[in-house]
Amino acid sequence: MSEVKQAPTTIPWQHRWGRQPRIAGGAALGWAVVQSIVALACVWAGTSGTTVGGDQPPVGLAWFAAGVAVLGGVSAAAAVRGHEGRTVRGLLWAACALSTVTGFSLLMDVVGLLFAHGVDNVAAAVLHTLGLLGAVLLAATSHARRPAICARCGTVHTAVVRPHPSHAPRRVRLVAYGGILAFVPYIGMKMVWALGGTFAGISGAELLRISERNGASGVWLTLESWGVDGTVLLAALGIFLLFGLIRPWGQIFPRWTLGLSGRSVPRWLPLAPALIGATTLVPYGLGGVGYLALVSMGAASMRLGDSPTLQDALLMGWVGHVGFAVYGLALLTASRSYWLRTRPVC
Known part of the structure; x- marks a missing residue:
């Protein structure tokens, strides 16, 4: 009988985050304390009439964030x-999902x-x-x-072995293409x-005058004067990111990346913005789709803002929120596929 190799007593620092619950859990516990303090401060400021940055803190969101922090801290x-x-x-995972709801509009910020x-x-x-x-x-x-002993080699892995670059499965690619197509009406609306x-x-x-009146930045106004919408540029980057998650060049830098061609793409490089985007957009x-459905059925009211009619406001809302929801779900699906396809192998 072959002798089973003994597991090393230590593992490299780059593996400790994913393998050591104390490190990740300690960071999460610190976050819970900070969010509890900030949330309760917002509750106090909101109920006492104190403003932060000229605005009154949202008390409802603050109470929700405090509850999520308690649940996350305990777990x-x-x-x-x-x-x-x-x-x-x-x-x-329950606290993670609720915390995602807390940060749902960070991308808009x-x-x-x-x-x-x-x-x-x-x-x-x-x-x-x-x-x-x-x-x-x-x-x-x-x-x-x-740290766990690998069932194949009998040791704790101390080196990262990346698998060969691969396409995402066909179903994942179809979902990604659907997310891109859902974004097309939004891009078209903005470009018009x-x-x-x-x-x-x-x-x-008229939209340019509204932007100037609302204090839009010089960058935004300059792009608009050139016939370019800033959110369209962000949407194009999002589509590029989605393609990178499902194509092999998202794992190995392609030839057109000067100085990086042939090198492995760090897993966090596409996954970090993808997860931030997905957890924000989904x-x-x-939520926007559900709200628009209630407004369409007459079960909720909607402020028109700068829209001339309710139908116009609903049209803009449907174009935007459907695009965000479908693209966000596609981004989440592609991120999971990328995570699985780039896991270190024995």
Whole structure:
């Protein structure tokens, strides 16, 4: 009988995050403490009439964030103490999902910082950021494992062996193509306005005046004057990212990447923005679709804003939220496929 090799007592630092629950759980526990303090401060400020950055903190969101922090902190503390059963992992994933809801509109805050007058509410933006950070840390804690002996070679792996670059499965590619097609109407709507046309009762010139009135940034206004919409550029980057997740060149830098050609793409490079985008767009898009459905049935009211009619406001809402929801789901599906296809092998 062949002798089983002994597992090393230590593993490289790059493996510890994914394998050591104490590291990931400790970070998640620290996040829970910080979010609890920030959320309770927002509750106090909102109920006492104190403003943050000129805006009153959202009390409802703050209470929700505080509850998520408590749930995440308790489950992370259990993971740190060595409890790795299904109950703890279930609580971690539940807290992760709720934390994702807390940060659902972070992407909109980023767009506002880049191209508009800034975020709509400073306290809400902070809670959105903490919510998405908590989702990442809780997912990492749930995924963490203690060092285990490989069933094939009898050791704890101390070197990363990347698999050969591969396409995503056909079903995943079809889902990705569907997400891209769902984004086309949104891109078309934005380009019509950027080129001076009229859509949903609003002309490009009128939209430019609205942007100036709302304090849009110089970058945004310059791009609009050139016939380019900033969100279209972000959508193009999102489509590029989605292709990278399903194509082999997302794992090995292709020839057109000067100086990097032939090198392995770090897994975090596409996965980090993909997961941030998915966890933001999916709840934002699905929540918007549900709200628009209620408005269409007459079960909820909707502010028209700058839209001339309710039908125009609904049209813009459907184009945007359906595109966000479907693309976000496609991005989530492609990210999972990329994660599985790039796992180190024995």
